Amino acid sequence: MKRAGSRGVSIARGAPDFDATLLGTSFNAQDPGRRPDLIVQANDTHEVIAAVNRARAEGLTIGICSGGHSWAQNHIRDGGMLLDLSRLNSIAINEANGTATIGPGCLAGELNAALAKRQLFFPVAHAYTVGMGGFLLQGGFGWNSRADGLACQSVIGIDVVLADGTLVHASEQENPELLWAARGAGPGFFGAVVRFHLKVHPRPRFVGLKLQVFRMRHLEEVMAWADNAGPGVSPSVEFQLVFNRRAAGIFSHGIEVLGPVLAESWSDAREAVAFIDNSPLRKKASLTLPLIPMSLGLMMKTGEKTLFLPNTRWTADSMWMNDPIDPLLPALRKIADSQPAAPSHALWLNWNAPPSRPDMAFSLEARTYLALYGGLRGMAASPADENWATDHMRALQAHSIGIQLADENLGRRPMPFMAPANLARLDALRANYDPESRFNPYMGRAS
Incomplete structure (x- = not known):
């Protein structure tokens, strides 16, 4: 989604620029075929209230977009109103009390840059152009989230326009539900969140990256080593493996072993990623780089330029799993062998969640995380490439406890994304606050 530089307007279906405007709200270049009746580009909170009241008066459902990074293009539905909040992108930082207030259209990279100037930190999204609205609502698996917690845990309040058009504030003390x-x-x-109130943190003094690359023939050994090493890795390291058709350094099919690290000193960071240098597989690596200091902003932009390319049709899917790696190895080999051309990639993430979280709707995570991102460019693609992410995740369902909403594919493969008790509580709140289902529900729900 391109950051708008013009004042927002309302555009009805059938207008000459309707389709271009609609598809421009999505990072995913796929045309889902769905079309709302109306697009409202809100410029401020008053216009959000007016849009919700209009939807209520005209009997329209509401889909919401803030940054457009929904892989499934969840905000684009048939009929109803698409409420575009991307212009609500303000950032206000209060250093004295360690808080920030942002609009939903604020980009992750923009917030990170503003905080860095003040030596403050927030676990923003990994890609620079992700809108913070959708990122925070789904939980927020951000930078340093293994140490600082999910981004939503640092949301201390919201200002939200409800289905009846009222603007309310919610915090632990006021409208806590x-x-x-x-x-x-x-x-x-x-509801339509127009402001997020955030707790910000001291900025880690060292940010850097450790990289090691293996050719794909070593997949089984590398995955077994990573699965065994994962539980002992410091929370300051985002230990992850990426299957990449154009892996760094070898520019062919390989496995990138990545260790982004945020620590209080270079020596602490070196110690935290030493397990990569000390791996018994190091001699089989095609490339091993030393720990490289790198700004968070540069890492965010590099990821977008190498993996999340524009003008790409995306299908993503994911799974949380607690099973050991051995039963999964044949399936991982099939995933690699059938992997479409870059920028399609697979991500294995060592997560090892803490034993407890605050009470909140987010409630499903596991030891490790696997996500597939099928990215297609050009006109022609085989059915196997189009369905690569979904088909392989479906084949692995027996090993999965559910999915993460950040990489949801509920319209194509409904799976659990929340603990049953939490989902029931959420449904009850929706029935109370939005009895007419003004705001669109999930695209799919597991039975």
Whole structure:
């Protein structure tokens, strides 16, 4: 989604620029074929209230977009109103009390840059152009989230326009049930959040990256080593493996072993990633780089330029799993062998969640995380490439406890994304606050 530089307007279906405007709200270059009746580009909170009241008066459902990074293009539905909040992109930082207030259209990279100037930190999204609105609502697996917690845990309040057009504030003290829902409901949240109030943190003194690359023939050995090493890796390291058709350094099919690290000193960071240098597989690596200091902003932009290319049709899918790696190895080999051309890639993430989280809608995570991102460019693609992510995740369902809303594919493969009790509580809140289902529900739900 391109950042708008013009004042927002309302555009009805059938207008000459309707389709271009609609598809321009999505990072995903896929045309889903769905069309709302109306697009409202809100410029401020008053226009959001007016849009919700209009939808209520005209009997329209509402889909919401802030940054457009929904892989499934959840905000684009048939009929109803698409409410575009991308112009609500303000950032206000209060250093004295360690807080920030942002609009939903604020980009992750923009917030990170503003905080860096003040030596402050927030676990923003990994890609620079992700809108913070959708990122925070789905939970927020951000930078340093293994140490600082999910981004939604640092949301201390929201200002939200409800289905009846009223603007309310929610915090632990005021309308706490709305804050509970906003921390993890994702695309199923039943309101339009116009401001997020955040707790910010001291900025880690060292940020850097450790990289090692293996050719794909070593897949089974590398995955077994990573699975065994994962539980002992410091929370300051985002230990992850990426299957890449154009792996760094070898420019062919390989496995990138990545260790982004945020620590209080270079020596602490070196110690945290030493397990990569000390790996018994190091001699089989085609490339091993030393720990490289790198700004968070540069890492965010590099990821977008190498993996998340524009003008790409995306299909993503994911799974949380607690199973050991051995039963999964044949399936991982099939995933690699059938992997479409770059920028399609697979991500294995060592997560090892803490034993408890605050009480919030977000409630499903596991030891490790696997996500497939099928990215197609050009006109022609085989059915196997089009369905690569979905088909392989479906084949692995027996090993999965559910999916993460950040990489949801509920319209094509409904799976659990929340603990049953939390989902029931969320449904009850939706029935109370949005009895007419003004705001669109999830695209799919597991039975």
